[in-house]
Amino acid sequence: MEKLDHIKSHLPSLTQISEKEKNGFINLVSRYLSGEAQHVEWSKIQTPTDEVVVPYDTLAPIPEDAAATKKLLDKLVVLKLNGGLGTTMGCTGPKSVIEVRNGFTFLDLIVIQIEKLNSKYGCSVPLVLMNSFNTHDDTMKIVEKYSNSNVKVHIFNQSQYPRLVAEDFTPFPCKGQPGKDGWYPPGHGDVFQSLMNSGKLDTFLSEGKEYVFVANSDNLGAIVDLKILNHLVQKKNEYCMEVTPKTLADVKGGTLISYEGKVQLLEIAQVPDAHVNEFKSIEKFKIFNTNNLWVNLNAIKRLVEADALKMEIIPNPKEVEGVKVLQLETAAGAAIRFFDHAIGINVPRSRFLPVKASSDLLLVQSDLYTLADGYVSRNSARANPENPSIELGPEFKKVSNFLSRFKSIPSIIDLDSLSVSGDVWFGANIVLKGKVKIAAKDGVKLEIPDGTVLGNKEINGPEDLSG
Known part of the structure; x- marks a missing residue:
């Protein structure tokens, strides 16, 4: 000893x-x-x-x-x-x-x-x-x-x-x-x-x-x-x-x-x-x-x-x-x-609703949850009992960066999964549905315009946002 x-x-x-x-x-x-x-x-x-x-x-x-x-x-x-x-x-x-x-x-x-x-x-x-x-x-x-x-x-x-x-x-x-x-x-x-x-x-x-x-x-x-x-x-x-x-x-x-x-x-x-x-x-x-x-x-x-x-x-x-x-x-x-x-x-x-990372923050700040009397509860409008899986790149890791990259938190009631990588910025009143993947190319700032609705889409540049 x-x-x-x-x-x-x-x-x-x-x-x-x-x-x-x-x-x-x-x-x-x-x-x-x-x-x-x-x-x-x-x-x-x-x-x-x-x-x-x-x-x-x-x-x-x-x-x-x-x-x-x-x-x-x-x-x-x-x-x-x-x-x-x-x-x-x-x-x-x-x-x-x-x-x-x-x-x-x-x-x-x-x-x-x-x-x-x-x-x-x-x-x-x-x-x-x-x-x-x-x-x-x-x-x-x-x-x-x-x-x-x-x-x-x-x-x-x-x-x-x-x-x-x-x-x-x-x-x-x-x-x-x-x-x-x-x-x-x-x-x-x-x-x-x-x-x-x-x-x-x-x-x-x-x-x-x-x-x-x-x-x-x-x-x-x-x-x-x-x-x-x-x-x-x-x-x-x-x-x-x-x-x-x-x-x-x-x-x-x-x-x-x-x-x-x-x-x-x-x-x-x-x-x-x-x-x-x-x-x-x-x-x-x-x-x-x-x-x-x-x-x-x-x-x-x-x-x-x-x-x-x-x-x-x-x-x-x-x-x-x-x-x-x-x-x-x-x-x-x-x-x-x-x-x-x-x-x-x-x-x-x-x-069990822990907030360990900015991806969790996105969930609880979105329309997936409502707040009343200090209680955060899940929005009954979502049919799927599981939460969407969300992966945000390192650009979103810090809370301050996360907040600055979203003009407002998108609607995710009908989202299954979201993956974001690169220099991506979100406008206001965006709706995400199904499986969405947004991957900005190196050195490119990719802005998702206000009011965009993305359903089952993969976005690599502005050209993918139209149509």
Whole structure:
């Protein structure tokens, strides 16, 4: 355990983080070094039954009595994972402040949704944001605008751990990288420990809260669902993962399995090479994890105090300024096997609407979706249950570039697929139908004029637009 002693000798100099964070970090590293990897024996994997992964349409209807609904909602805390920066989409701040629709950001929509619940039922569901050190300062400024809202916003930071120099396991901040690049947030599996460390968990328990609904802040489909909450309270399930049917776009997503009598998450990283194709098939593993999680607060306290949440460690090697570093992370979904009466619920695809790239932004800003009361819902005018597949070239990657290249977002109600590459600019009131491919030739600026209707067309230059 030389490596561990080596790391421990550097800990006193890491004055930026708390003793609890140092302990959590050492705990994670020692588990990693002891090689306690979770190997899954393929032959023991069983497909979960409907008792373990409950079909959404079998859930009991919610009580019609408003007082009973208020009582349910008074048990709930909504927690959004807000540690991510919008760097992949060319933004510098927290991803949750990207404008999604009608000038509203992800955070605005989340606050509006909870405001409506609180005013409708006279309850006080709080919103909790788990930030990382990357997003904390910006978020603190942003949430000031909600101070007059009827939603109480709580904020806490997830842990801050030092990256390890791969070569000799020295904490990166001790090797001349004291700035932000020396550190990392250890994945959303850290949510349970950090909720406890922050003191927020005890606050909520003292207020009579029982369940936390955890979801990514960029998933527009992750709204409070009273049927799910009601089911968990009635059946005393300590943990629930929302899963949804896989499409070919989701083949790498983690799935739920029954294993040695417990339900657990199977991630692609745990799958033996010989079985990867089987894992990706939609026939055998039909569902995947949306990362919408419902967890009992008392159970979190019990398991964190017992140091029982030993989720699989995800090693994430990176290169920072030419130095190879290692960051060890965990995922919140992997905690499912430690909770009693844990279940999955197979929810409609509408509860999984993440915005990971500008192509997703095109979907949610288009006429394919409508916005009411903070909820983004699919336009019933679309016949096809699947969303169109959209591929936009690198010119559209940054949100600012994406917005400048569309005078207005085209109508895509009847679109099957869209592929755009090169220097393409869209006018206003364009309609896209069927399969559309637009590929501007190198060095050519291709402008699609206002009001153009393109149905099952391939466009390579202005000459293809006529007729």
